[in-house]
Amino acid sequence: FEEDNFSFPVYLQDSVTLDFLLGNLKQKIIDTRYFLVLDDVWADDNGDWEDLQAVLKHGKPGSKILVTTRKVSVANTLSCNSGLIYYLSSLPDEDCWPILKQFAFVGKDQLSQQNREPLECIAKRISKKSKGLPLVAKDLGHHLQKSEARLWNDINDKELCNLAVWERVLRSLFLSYHDLPQSRIRDCFLYCVTFPKGLQIRIDNLIRHWIGQGYLAPSGNVKREDEVEATGREFFQHLASCSLFQDFVEEDDAGIVACKMHDIIHDLVQYLTSKDFVMKEVNRSEIMKFQLPEYDARHLTVILEEDHYFPLSIKGGSKLRSLSIFSAFGTRVVTCDSLHQLFVQSPCLRVLDLGMNNSCDNLLPKISSKIADCDDPKVFCIGDLENLNNLHEILRLKLVGNVIDVQQADKAKLQNKTHLK
Numbered sequence: 122f123e124e125d126n127f128s129f130p131v132y133l134q135d136s137v138t139l140d141f142l143l144g145n146l147k148q149k150i151i152d153t154r155y156f157l158v159l160d161d162v163w164a165d166d167n168g169d170w171e172d173l174q175a176v177l178k179h180g181k182p183g184s185k186i187l188v189t190t191r192k193v194s195v196a197n198t199l200s201c202n203s204g205l206i207y208y209l210s211s212l213p214d215e216d217c218w219p220i221l222k223q224f225a226f227v228g229k230d231q232l233s234q235q236n237r238e239p240l241e242c243i244a245k246r247i248s249k250k251s252k253g254l255p256l257v258a259k260d261l262g263h264h265l266q267k268s269e270a271r272l273w274n275d276i277n278d279k280e281l282c283n284l285a286v287w288e289r290v291l292r293s294l295f296l297s298y299h300d301l302p303q304s305r306i307r308d309c310f311l312y313c314v315t316f317p318k319g320l321q322i323r324i325d326n327l328i329r330h331w332i333g334q335g336y337l338a339p340s341g342n343v344k345r346e347d348e349v350e351a352t353g354r355e356f357f358q359h360l361a362s363c364s365l366f367q368d369f370v371e372e373d374d375a376g377i378v379a380c381k382m383h384d385i386i387h388d389l390v391q392y393l394t395s396k397d398f399v400m401k402e403v404n405r406s407e408i409m410k411f412q413l414p415e416y417d418a419r420h421l422t423v424i425l426e427e428d429h430y431f432p433l434s435i436k437g438g439s440k441l442r443s444l445s446i447f448s449a450f451g452t453r454v455v456t457c458d459s460l461h462q463l464f465v466q467s468p469c470l471r472v473l474d475l476g477m478n479n480s481c482d483n484l485l486p487k488i489s490s491k492i493a494d495c496d497d498p499k500v501f502c503i504g505d506l507e508n509l510n511n512l513h514e515i516l517r518l519k520l521v522g523n524v525i526d527v528q529q530a531d532k533a534k535l536q537n538k539t540h541l542k
Contacts, residue, residue, distance in 0.1 A: 147176045154181040165194040193362040211253025220255050221248040224262025243273045250281045252384050260286045282388045294389045308336045309356050314390040314398050315422050315445050321379050328353030333472035402426050413437035443472040
């Protein structure tokens with residue numbers, strides 16, 4: 122491409138207008154074939170681009186424009202052909218290493234081969250913290266370049282979020298969160314922290330969690346079940362289009378049915394929800410009970426490390442709104458006694474996810490009999506709903522027989538369950 126007389130430094134001041142900048146650009150590209158790179162673009166409104174597009178048409182045929190963005194809507198707005206949109210995946214570790222190396226060893230040319238090789242081995246391991254993101258690899262390289270070589274092992278032993286470079290990474294990632302259009306979508310995004318890193322998230326299950334928390338319908342806004350689920354699907358599609366999910370699993374008739382969240386995006390969400398969210402790995406010594414580190418925790422995720430049962434008692438869980446349990450062992454990790462204690466101690470609980478490995482056969486009737494002290498432990502009585510005033514969205518009841526116990530119906534106090542549709 123022709124480069125003669127193309128560069129023009131412009132020092133921005135308060136008095137500089139868009140018309141002034143566009144005029145300067147027009148003078149430089151008239152009858153010139155150019156290659157223009159617009160990096161990390163966020164504006165997706167056609168109207169924002171009309172003036173610039175008019176100026177860029179003054180270049181010679183064959184001019185090229187490369188746009189990078191995190192938003193599908195930007196790509197659709199600026200591309201005249203969907204075939205010219207390329208969706209980039211994370212870089213493999215072996216490609217992140219050269220990026221980090223380029224910056225980490227600046228000023229270290231005097232190192233002997235004997236001293237350089239051990240440092241390269243450490244730096245190569247550190248490059249894996251980039252998780253396929255070139256910007257993180259670059260920042261890690263700068264961090265190593267500024268750090269004494271004797272400290273590189275300490276850097277390797279730390280999580281990315283515990284390094285000084287995390288603040289720079291955080292500023293870049295926070296733009297994606299700040300760009301989300303409304304508080305309900307932000308709530309849905311932040312709630313994804315309840316799923317452990319690397320877990321494949323089923324979209325229908327995620328939407329059910331959002332419904333349970335009341336994120337998909339404003340308070341007092343009555344919607345049909347299908348409308349609420351459609352809102353959940355819309356919110357998910359928006360988050361996905363902003364590159365906040367990856368590794369999508371699609372089915373012909375259902376579209377996207379599962380996805381994952383990038384580890385570093387998960388770190389961002391953990392940072393933003395540090396006061397509300399607790400993830401607890403339970404070991405054998407905590408089978409009977411454990412103490413939440415924060416009394417104000419709203420969301421608790423429990424990971425059972427071995428073939429353990431869920432603890433019988435959780436201290437400090439009075440404000441819990443969700444509990445998710447994950448275990449790779451066994452078919453039943455939750456006992457009736459532990460859930461009974463949970464319901465007593467956590468009256469604000471809205472979502473209980475026992476995980477795919479829990480066998481729930483006959484579990485609800487047994488729990489209900491403990492809560493409501495039913496005469497027949499094999500029958501779930503409507504009166505068992507008495508204290509569950511935080512039930513949200515949709516409640517389905519299947520009536521067995523042709524007689525309703527008036528006392529049990531009155532005991533249920535359905536009139537107090539104002540969140541039900």
